[in-house]
Each structure stands twice: as structure tokens, then as C-alpha cells.
Amino acid sequence: MDGSWDFAKDPLNVGVQEHWFERFPQDRQSVYVPSCWNNELGLFEYEGVGWYRTRLELGQTQHIRLIFHAILGHADVYLDGQHLGYHYGGYTPFEFVIPSLPAGEHELVIRADSTLDRLTIPTELVDWFHYGGIIRSVELQILPDLYIEHFKIGYELTGTDVSVNLQVKIRSLAGTAQTARLELLEGGQPVLSEELQIEAGQTYHYSAELLWNEVRLWNVGQPELYTLTARIADDDLSERIGFRRIETKDHRVLINGTPVYLKGVNRHEEHPEWGFAFPPKLMHKELDIILELGCNSVRGSHYPQSPYWLDLLDEHGIVFWSEIPIWGAMLPNETVAEPLFQERALNMIQEMIGLHIHHPSVIFWSVHNEIDTRTQDAYVFTQHLVQLVKQLDNTRLVTYATMHPLEDVVLPLFDVIGINKYFGWYEGEAGNFKGMLEQFHERARKLGAGDRVVLMTEFGGAGLFGDVGWEPRLFSEDYQAQIITEALAVFRSDPQIGGTYIWQFADIRGDLKSSSTHFRDRARGFNNKGLVNEYRKPKQSFREVRRIYRTWND
Numbered sequence: 441m442d443g444s445w446d447f448a449k450d451p452l453n454v455g456v457q458e459h460w461f462e463r464f465p466q467d468r469q470s471v472y473v474p475s476c477w478n479n480e481l482g483l484f485e486y487e488g489v490g491w492y493r494t495r496l497e498l499g500q501t502q503h504i505r506l507i508f509h510a511i512l513g514h515a516d517v518y519l520d521g522q523h524l525g526y527h528y529g530g531y532t533p534f535e536f537v538i539p540s541l542p543a544g545e546h547e548l549v550i551r552a553d554s555t556l557d558r559l560t561i562p563t564e565l566v567d568w569f570h571y572g573g574i575i576r577s578v579e580l581q582i583l584p585d586l587y588i589e590h591f592k593i594g595y596e597l598t599g600t601d602v603s604v605n606l607q608v609k610i611r612s613l614a615g616t617a618q619t620a621r622l623e624l625l626e627g628g629q630p631v632l633s634e635e636l637q638i639e640a641g642q643t644y645h646y647s648a649e650l651l652w653n654e655v656r657l658w659n660v661g662q663p664e665l666y667t668l669t670a671r672i673a674d675d676d677l678s679e680r681i682g683f684r685r686i687e688t689k690d691h692r693v694l695i696n697g698t699p700v701y702l703k704g705v706n707r708h709e710e711h712p713e714w715g716f717a718f719p720p721k722l723m724h725k726e727l728d729i730i731l732e733l734g735c736n737s738v739r740g741s742h743y744p745q746s747p748y749w750l751d752l753l754d755e756h757g758i759v760f761w762s763e764i765p766i767w768g769a770m771l772p773n774e775t776v777a778e779p780l781f782q783e784r785a786l787n788m789i790q791e792m793i794g795l796h797i798h799h800p801s802v803i804f805w806s807v808h809n810e811i812d813t814r815t816q817d818a819y820v821f822t823q824h825l826v827q828l829v830k831q832l833d834n835t836r837l838v839t840y841a842t843m844h845p846l847e848d849v850v851l852p853l854f855d856v857i858g859i860n861k862y863f864g865w866y867e868g869e870a871g872n873f874k875g876m877l878e879q880f881h882e883r884a885r886k887l888g889a890g891d892r893v894v895l896m897t898e899f900g901g902a903g904l905f906g907d908v909g910w911e912p913r914l915f916s917e918d919y920q921a922q923i924i925t926e927a928l929a930v931f932r933s934d935p936q937i938g939g940t941y942i943w944q945f946a947d948i949r950g951d952l953k954s955s956s957t958h959f960r961d962r963a964r965g966f967n968n969k970g971l972v973n974e975y976r977k978p979k980q981s982f983r984e985v986r987r988i989y990r991t992w993n994d
């Protein structure tokens with residue numbers, strides 16, 4: 441349903457009371473969906489409620505499914521004036537099925553609220569721009585009487601032999617019992633077929649086990665993929681997977697038994713002209729630049745990124761770190777103890793895993809970034825998050841990023857520990873990394889976490905694009921390149937570090953506001969720590985990192 445929709449902002453938040461879902465205001469404009477409203481003229485700093493409206497036309501009575509691939513913040517959906525439901529989140533899809541919607545014109549209205557507060561995720565204090573809007577596609581599916589609601593693939597590998605578990609959830613919207621043949625295909629070729637009897641209104645859970653020998657394994661730079669399709673009556677659903685085994689040993693991540701040193705960058709899915717509604721064409725460009733840099737991994741900072749991006753990584757054998765948007769550098773400890781905050785976090789974990797589960801590129805699930813991990817509240821909260829991840833998917837590594845490496849109490853809860861530290865920028869000098877890491881390893885051993893894989897998940901500094909000179913001054917490209925180069929040398933010489941993720945791939949818009957004291961060092965209103973600027977033009981640091989990453993050949 442992408443295209444031009446009606447849009448009205450609701451700064452006084454009166455829309456619900458005034459029934460805008462039945463009578464859309466006259467004072468409206470037309471915006472393209474998906475997009476961020478901040479990229480419209482006059483709405484740059486608008487944070488709050490926005491209403492969207494479009495229409496859909498049915499030639500006959502149909503069952504429909506509406507999929508909202510991502511709406512920032514709080515979303516309420518109305519169809520013909522009726523409230524279909526509410527979703528909280530921002531980067532994961534949700535959907536509604538409406539059986540037997542009559543022929544004719546129907547009005548779809550969405551109330552999207554981008555307001556950040558102390559219990560939203562992220563909270564109001566976050567180092568990225570507060571965008572709002574419908575940031576990914578809205579999809580309309582016309583459903584037949586029998587449709588596939590969900591198709592989940594799991595597997596266990598022994599060498600190159602695999603046992604594949606297929607679970608298909610079939611739902612009947614028919615008024616009578618149906619007999620239909622469920623077919624499962626791999627690469628278009630039938631592998632299983634079974635006749636099912638499905639009662640009226642029933643949700644049928646089908647599961648099957650397949651044993652395959654000598655499968656081609658997915659690996660870094662070796663993107664072997666398999667497409668599986670479930671088909672019944674007039675519906676089908678395809679999912680693509682890759683088979684690989686992830687383990688850790690001797691401070692390294694192993695893929696299919698081989699250690700891989702992770703050469704990465706932190707990537708926000710953001711661009712000044714598009715906000716978080718990042719167009720696929722730009723993802724291709726971004727991938728080319730990241731490959732050129734010599735990376736084999738990307739950290740998806742700080743929220744579940746678009747499935748299209750993950751498809752590209754799957755297809756190029758690049759390893760991905762997926763995380764939920766708990767951004768904690770300034771998060772008060774009381775917040776993590778709040779039931780609503782916790783409920784939202786658990787829900788986000790569930791939705792992230794649901795969205796990314798089949799992508800072989802994803803090898804890390806990360807539960808939070810830089811919260812105050814020195815406290816008992818953080819320990820208990822983290823325990824819940826980690827438990828949920830393990831329960832939903834115990835084939836990947838559970839991780840997080842800490843800004844308190846020397847005081848952190850949650851280290852033992854994780855398979856992999858990410859350290860964010862900005863020596864040479866916010867504190868000390870790049871040379872300080874060595875001493876800090878020695879202390880960290882010692883402490884991790886004492887806490888019983890000495891065998892974990894440790895990744896440097898953030899480090900770097902700001903370099904303003906074009907500011908080059910004869911000496912490395914703060915904010916110059918030269919200085920940025922220098923601290924990153926020094927830091928990389930320290931990390932690479934530490935056998936207990938398993939990989940590096942530079943902060944960050946590209947400059948992003950920050951949340952610099954004249955009315956607030958936060959993020960005052962964000963010159964131009966941007967976080968300028970990118971290796972490329974916001975238009976993806978390389979800085980000196982890009983060239984240095986390319987030179988270094990290309991010599992790390994393991």
C-alpha cells in the first residue's frame with residue numbers, strides 16, 4: 441500500500457477525542473509512505489502524534505491481512521472507524537487479519553505517536569534523531585480461505601548432515617471443513633506432501649522433520665542459501681535459510697568449526713534525506729562500501745534493521761549483530777526496574793527474533809546497549825532478557841554492549857561481551873586501551889567469565905568531513921583516523937579480543953537541541969564519528985581502516 445497517504449499532525453493530541461479515525465481533519469497534507477515525517481518541509485523537529493489515512497477498494501468480499509512492517513513508537517490502527525489494535529515498538533512488524541471484508545471502499549487510518557519518554561524504548565535521552573512515522577512498507581494481502589499464517593524452520597547440524605524441523609501454521613477462514621494438500625518444496629522441488637483435513641475456523645499446526653545429507657554450509661564470504669516453500673490450496677509462503685554452526689572457543693567465534701576474527705562497523709539504518717525509512721537502493725550502495733572496507737561483520741546499532749538489509753548480508757556472507765533499541769548511556773537505574781519498560785523490552789526481543797530468525801547472517805542477539813550494568817537491578821533485568829532469548833533461540837550467541845567494563849556485574853550472563861570505550865575521545869588516550877583490557881580480562885576471570893568472547897563493540901571519535909590539515913586536531917579527519925588506527929593495533933595484539941566494530945559506519949543525525957544540554961559536542965547536529973559522512977563519502981579514517989582490515993586475513 442506504499443504511495444501517497446493523507447497526513448495530519450496532532451500536536452495537541454486531540455485526534456482520539458475528536459474521532460479523527462472517523463472524520464479525518466481537513467487540514468492535511470499528502471506524504472509518501474514509507475517515510476519519516478521529519479523529512480517533510482516544516483516537520484523537521486516534530487515529535488508527537490501524526491495521523492495517516494488511505495483507502496482500499498475491494499471488488500468482492502475478501503479476507504484481508506494488513507501487515508505494518510514498521511511504525512515508530514505507538515501505533516493504533518483503525519479500519520472504517522473501528523479500532524483494530526495497538527502496537528508498541530518501532531522496527532518490527534505487526535499485523536491484523538480481517539475475515540470477509542465486504543466489497544467496496546474502506547478507509548484505513550493510523551495514529552502514530554513518536555513521543556519518547558522515560559519508559560519508552562529508547563527513552564527520551566538517546567543519541568539519535570527522534571524520527572516519527574511509518575518507516576517501512578504497509579502490505580495488503582488478499583487471503584484465500586486456507587492460508588499459511590506462519591512457517592518456521594529450525595535445524596540441527598551434524599557435520600554437513602542436517603535435520604530440518606518445519607512448522608507450518610495453517611489457518612482456516614472457511615465456513616466448512618476443508619481437505620487440502622500441504623506441499624513443502626526446496627528450491628522449487630517437492631520434498632514432502634500430505635493431505636490435511638482442516639476444520640472450519642481451525643488453526644492447524646503441522647510439523648515435519650527432514651533429514652538431508654551433505655548440505656552446503658553457509659559461511660563468511662560463502663553465502664550458501666536454501667529456499668523452502670510451504671504451499672496449500674491457493675496460498676504459499678517461502679522462507680530462506682542457510683545452515684551453519686556457531687560456537688565459541690579460545691576467545692573466538694567459530695563458524696562451522698573455524699575461528700573468524702570479526703572485522704566490523706556499527707551501522708545505523710539512517711540517512712539525512714530518508715531518516716529511518718532507508719531505501720533499498722541505498723542499502724545496496726552501503727553494502728558495496730562495507731565490502732570495500734574489508735568488513736566481514738556489521739553491528740546493527742541500535743534496533744532491528746530492515747529484512748532487506750539482512751537479505752543482502754545473507755547473500756554476501758556477512759555476519760550480523762541484531763539488537764533491540766535499549767540505549768542506556770543516560771538511562772536511570774530506576775527505569776530498568778519499571779514493569780512497563782521490562783514488558784516492552786521482552787516484547788521487543790520476541791519480535792526481533794521472530795523477524796530475523798531465518799537469516800543465517802545473524803549470529804548475535806544483543807539485549808541492551810550501555811545500561812548501568814553495575815547494579816543488581818540491571819542484573820535481574822538482564823537475566824530475564826537472556827533467559828527469553830535462550831528460550832526462543834538457543835542456536836545463536838547472546839550478547840550486549842557495556843560501557844562499564846571494569847565494574848560490570850552482568851558479565852557471566854553472556855556468551856559474548858561487547859565493550860564500548862572511547863579512549864582518545866571522551867577520556868584518556870588511545871594508548872589507554874591496553875591497560876584497561878588487562879584489568880578487564882583479570883576481572884572477567886574472577887567473575888567466572890574469563891572464557892567469553894570479547895568484542896570491541898564501540899570506539900572512535902568525531903572527524904568532520906573535509907576538516908584535514910597538517911596536524912591531528914580534535915574534530916579533524918586526521919585525529920579521528922589516528923585514534924582509530926592506534927586502537928585497532930591494540931585490539932589486534934590482544935589474543936583475548938575476538939573482533940572490532942568501529943563507531944561508526946556513517947555520520948548520523950543526533951539529537952542536538954538548543955533547549956537541551958545533551959549532545960553539545962554534536963557539531964552540525966550530527967554524530968560525526970562515521971568513517972564516511974552522512975552522504976557516504978569516505979573520510980581519511982575510512983582509508984586507514986580499509987588498509988588495516990584488508991591485512992587481517994583470518
Ligand code: ADA
Nearest residue numbers: 567769809810860898967969
Ligand atoms: C555510545 C552509544 C552510541 C553513540 C556513542 C557516541 O557508545 O552506544 O550510540 O552515542 O556512544 O558517539 O558517543
